[in-house]
Amino acid sequence: MTHDNTGPVISKFKSLGATRIHNPRQPVFTIDHDVQNKTAKNLQKYASIEAFGRTHGIDFYGAGRGIGHQVLVEEGYAFPHTLVVASDSHSNMYGGVGCVGTPVVRTDAAALWATGKTWWQVPRMIKVELMGKLAPGVTGKDIIVALCGLFNKDEVLNAAIEFHGDGIEMLGIDERLAVANMTTEWGALAGVFPVDEPLLDWYKKAVDKMTLRTFSGASSSLPPPPEHPRLNEGRLNSIRSSPIRPDNGAEYSSHLTLDLSTLVPYVSGPNSVKVATALPKLAQDNIKINKAYLVSCTNARASDLKAAAQVVKGRKVAPGVEFYIAAASSKVQAEVEKSGDWGALLSAGAKPLPAGCGPCIGLGTGLLEPGEVGISATNRNYKGRMGSPQAQAYLASPAVVAASAIRGVICGPDSLDLNALPQNERPVFTSSTPNTIPGASTSASPAEPLVDGFPRSFGGPIMFAPQDNLNTDGIYPGKYTYQDDITLERQAEVVMENYDPAFAKNVAEVRSSGKTAVLVSGYNFGTGSSREQAATALKAAGVPLVIAGSFGDIFKRNSINNGLVCMECPELVADLTEKYAKSGARGNGGVDGELTVQPGWELDVDMQSGKIEVKQGGKVLREYQTRPVGPSVQELWLRSPNRTKASPQTNMYSYALLAALAAPAMAQEVNTTYITGLLGALNGLGLTSLVSVASSIANNTNGTALLAQLSQGNKTVFAPNNEAFGRVPQNVSSNTDLLTSILSYHIVEGHYNASDFAREPNHTIVRTYLTNPSLVNLEGGRGQVLVIERDDGNDNDVKILFADDDVDVQRTTGYENLIVHVVDDVLTPPGTISETARQEDDFSQLAGALQTTNLIAPLEAIKGVTIFAPTNDAFQAALAALGSQAQNTSVISSVLANHVINGTTVYSSALTSQNFVSAGGQGFSFSSNSSGTYVTSGSASARITRADIPIRNGVIHRIDRVLANTESNPDAAASAASSQASVAATATSIPGQPNSPSNVPSASGSANASIRTAVAFPSGAIFSVLAAGMGALIGGMLVL
Incomplete structure (x- = not known):
């Protein structure tokens, strides 16, 4: 399933060269995120998605039908014993109906359309046992809020969860869906409930309803069949006759238990799902609220709205409080309108919103303003997600949200008898790990072979964000997520805005110095949504590498697909935390209160061995070991779009260049946008001397002609590093005619990766753009050649051969139509x-x-x-x-x-x-x-x-x-x-x-x-x- 992000997925699909959907019955389009937006631009976007769906025979559900996850359950796409993925992080929700639901990202979705296939790294399995019976007034939402707060040390990070226990039988299907939905926030890749009799009975009732009405099919070009294509007796009988259950004695990585009979209502926050407080305790703080929300795919089903309606019936929303409600789907809304629950909520003063995501994703009406406090029945309360980063957000069950809206403070409903609740200080829970999963090794990992073209090293100044669970809303605010035409330049300007508004400026300053920043952060970095821009924005800002204690799997998946390198090194995180985090602990910024610390350390990662050297002033402070990235990830990095795309910030080098290129005679020849981007990319690689030389030749007629050639067709460029240019005599570096000729000797027509060069003793000979008759005197005015060979025993050891010495290729990258080999010396044209x-x-x-x-x-x-x-x-x-x-x-x-x-x-x-x-x-x-x-x-x-x-x-x-x-x-x-x-x-x-x-x-x-x-x-x-x-x-x- 894709939703409002279908537009970018269509673009990615077309960029693959694909013209036909592999299986039109596989994709489903649902419009749900920005449905309050009635601008012509957004309506045209939705119309284009629908038109694409009709052309290819894909099921399409338009704005107002409901949140995609709810629609997939209602329409039987998510069904027991099936695997369903969506380009949205809350695909875990399908686990509530015995369906393995897990998220993919936009790039994956495009590949699925084209091939019908995708990839996973098989996760570890965790058994979560829910035992006993909930006390009155305690709900499924309280279960998952408690689980997130009690097991908050990444116990289930990137794992798949199987729910077990006698407590499950007492949970309604809506509650199971809520619990499965928020296993995303808990850190899991999937959270699956068993297919039991209560679930089968629930489906039987749904199928019976189908026989009493003419269902409304999706608006694909296919006519509706005589019975529902997915919710029917035949399919249900097949599930009953072929149950799927865990093997007897199945082994799990961990076994967690929660005694439901000891649980009380819980509230999550503020601004973190890892913090959960028992409602009886939190209510004593009398926390005033400004807004309350009963919306989202977590808790906006009929039973949720009914629970809230029972709380507010005959009462009014407190003065100064705004209470927003939206049904999870049009089907739910029709049901609660018929039951009278919708009317009861409206009579109490609730403000209705259309079925869709709305404020949960930070879009549309009713967002939190600076300084405000909100309580919501949604799934995510990350800072800035539902409005201002200066607001506070709590999560709770529908009944608690409704009661808080009526009273104006966080509290439980009047019907909740605190004395009848369990009186223990905390619920009873346990954790055991029969087979310990090894953590990151501090010893040397086996070296990974480097794929031709993949850099030998990454490095640069460290920027340390001393924060665990730094989520995608912190990295890339939700309010920008569905601006499909947002540029990489704009993404770079807003990156980390909700976490540290100064981050983008600080990264740009690092880049302007000719270096690339390496971001280091805590555990579960990138947790949260599936938004691809969390990875692309960091790349666009000039961060090629992120090192963390651990990563959220969806963020890592996006990073792999888009060429952002992620590596785990808990020891480095611990050292930085001890020295530079406030009070030696993550979560409160740096020792001086800064949200992102720049300690003056630089690191260099050997990508083959995984060895990290941390330096200060050129002196190695300490070495660390991390696991190298494997060949598959390297291959994806090489194929990723804009893998060295420049930061959009206008650096000092560009002013003279832009002025020169603006001259009328030159503007007709040179693609200024391309050249500015290229020089920015080289600047981002730390090749500041080359950037300076290239900028200096822009005022030279021959130099302009050479720059104009770069954007025309595939080329290979050999780029000397700064040390190489440091050895060039002053009388040469000040001669723009000579510099132009020298640079032309570094440019070759066509693409040459490392693997394209012949192994020694054979040579690959390529002609360059050097034709200056004072430096080359070959027959026919031909360009001078480079003689290149690849080491017979090392595919990445490439040398350019000259009479007196060899020049080594240090690393290889790319920019749009160019392959760029960074070399350790200036290629001097051969002598007489x-x-x-x-x-x-x-x-x-x-x-x-x-x-x-x-x-x-x-x-x-x-x-x-x-x-x-x-x-x-x-x-x-x-x-x-x-x-x-x-x-x-x-x-x-x-x-x-x-x-x-x-x-x-x-x-x-x-x-x-x-x-x-x-x-x-x-x-x-x-x-x-x-x-x-x-x-x-x-x-x-x-x-x-x-x-x-x-x-x-x-x-x-x-x-x-x-x-x-x-x-x-x-x-x-x-x-x-x-x-x-x-x-x-x-x-x-x-x-x-x-x-x-x-x-x-x-x-x-x-x-x-x-x-x-x-x-x-x-x-x-x-x-x-x-x-x-x-x-x-x-x-x-x-x-x-």
Whole structure:
């Protein structure tokens, strides 16, 4: 079932690419939350939901029919021995009729529509035994209020409850529904009552009523059948004949008991279901109220309204008190109107509201104002839920709510004989755990493999909220929940508003400093409703990670689906509490009264091992251990929308950027919203130096063009961290033309996750956007390449290879159309041949030989060159073999010419698949075996020991021997160069546009794909130098 949140679920469904509902009989739409809202916008929203339902043949119940949970029970969707889920936290209510009801969230609902399936982590099972008989005046609502207050240490957190005991038989079905409904607030995923004779009799009466009238079916496009499709004799008989009961001797994680005969009426609050006080004691405080509520799916059924009517009959609501009533459904209202109970309530001065959620969710008329006190028969009294965070809310049974409305103070009805109630100070209850469930381990957890693209670490300054049970109303106020068009920016502005109004501002300040905040809080964090925005608002504000003692399961589910990482670390929570919480206990803010404490600690979480380091001033204070998130959660994080979406706050970096982008010439080229969001996301990752550099190039014409390219199609960006930019010389960082070129060397067309890079010794070679002719001189004006490999033993160890050093990828994330790899150094465009030879120690002999033969300048003038470069040891061996000829520069020039492919950059994969002629006119041949790839010129062969070292105008392959071929054929060399120049004429890239990237294994492996390199050879300078030496050569082959 989905309700007013159906609109966002429809959007999610469509975003999946789905066009057809997997099973139209599975979903049900009910409109119930904001039914008092008669604006054109809201009515259009409801009409759109109904239209979608009709199109797909989905049952739809419009505004006024009632609260969805009540409708699902009345119409037989929630039925014994079935499983029913809803995108609402109070799906637990279905357990009152022997149906396993449990909540899902919006993303789950969309997936269910598309596939018919969803997921759960199987919960622990808890047996709750209700024994004895309730005293007169004590109700099912008192049972669940007492259970929440007595067992208030997360005893049932994220568990499934089975109710047992002889006390159940005496409970009416409406009372069972109320108890099951509030197992949500107790912390459970489900609370299921047995299918017994009282329940079957209740259904028999409901089926009998159906035979006496023509039921009103849902407004789907399907015609109503001759009998009710779900509430009928056949289905009821099937339940009777095939009962489902627990196995004899079934084991449970815990066994809780409550003696109902010792229970008195209980009141919950203020502002917490974990606090419950016996009514006789609380009534002595004479607490004045301003508003009373008899509404919601918990206690607005016919028996509830009857109980309240009996209390108020012949009396009036107290002066200064407003008493609001709403039936759970139109069917209930018709029943109580007929019985006279509705009229009795109205005569007493109660104010009617339409069947729906209304004030329970903080929508519509009658909300609590600052300083007011309210008492309600609803299920949730979290601060700010029913109105102002400065109000106080209590929960009680319908009779107590009605009596309080009449008297103006919290009290019981006159009919309640306090002397006849149990006189014990507290009810009798017990708790036992036969098989202790282990808590969070303080020892090292097994390392989890990291999925390609998932960050290796999360970290940042700690923001500590010293509060247990920090609920979804505190995280994201209900009044915003059904504003379907609310932006992430607005969500970030109101996050934690009901808990700490200063939180959003403080998080924004952390982000503006270039860091991301880590929120740490107490136990049962995120308890409460299923609103997805509790997770998305924290993400939007720039909180990528929440650490708590424990989490509410629905919040955790929303977080997993939306890419907010949640981890449990009770030891860290305890240390923060001891040092920074007021009086060393959670619940009263920080030591200085602040609701969110910023202790000046930073933490870093190793996502593979789960190790947490807490630091202050760079010094590690303590290490903690938590359980790493598993691969499934990592996969969902990678697929989550806007997983690094920026905070909407306008940070300092953006002002200059926005001013530059506002210029008319630039506004037509650059998607300013996209760029501002991207820089905000990078800022949120702590990449403030990169943000500053990117902002500085906005006033540069080429920089603007580069920024404009980013939003066009899929791209991969390599993002240097702050330390990397700290090593950039001042004369470079102040040159916007040079910075633009350097940044262009960090951008690649297409998507490349870590898993897309070839494992060593193979390489993936990708072309970047760097085409500046002063920094790259490849054939056809092509972009310079990056050479990348992935460690053979570690999928997440990715390196970018250069002549003198490697650059490591630290973590991977994403933004809209981009994959972003954070790297530990600035990617410096490759140098010239001579510069590279000087950088690579093993090429010093080569550099000397090129210098001696005056070949450096001609080689560096070629657009596209491939050089097979012997190592120093190889040169020493060759020179020793040459003897006196080693002094003959003509001989050395001839040999060197046969190490060069002129006018073509040939990366390793293409070596064995094509024929090439050297600058000396000799053919190259290539072969591969288990020991590597070999290059042969004449009869001289060498093994390629390192392939694909990029240089400004081509590539170098390091070899272990000199190709001592002294033969020359100038005509063949010239012909080859002419042929390659012809190819270049048809294969030249468009200037400024890099070629499509390809995976290119090194010479020691087989090719996945090859880069087709075009040839541009505008000059024959090298031949003029080589010709002189070649003319004097003694023919023949020098074999070393």
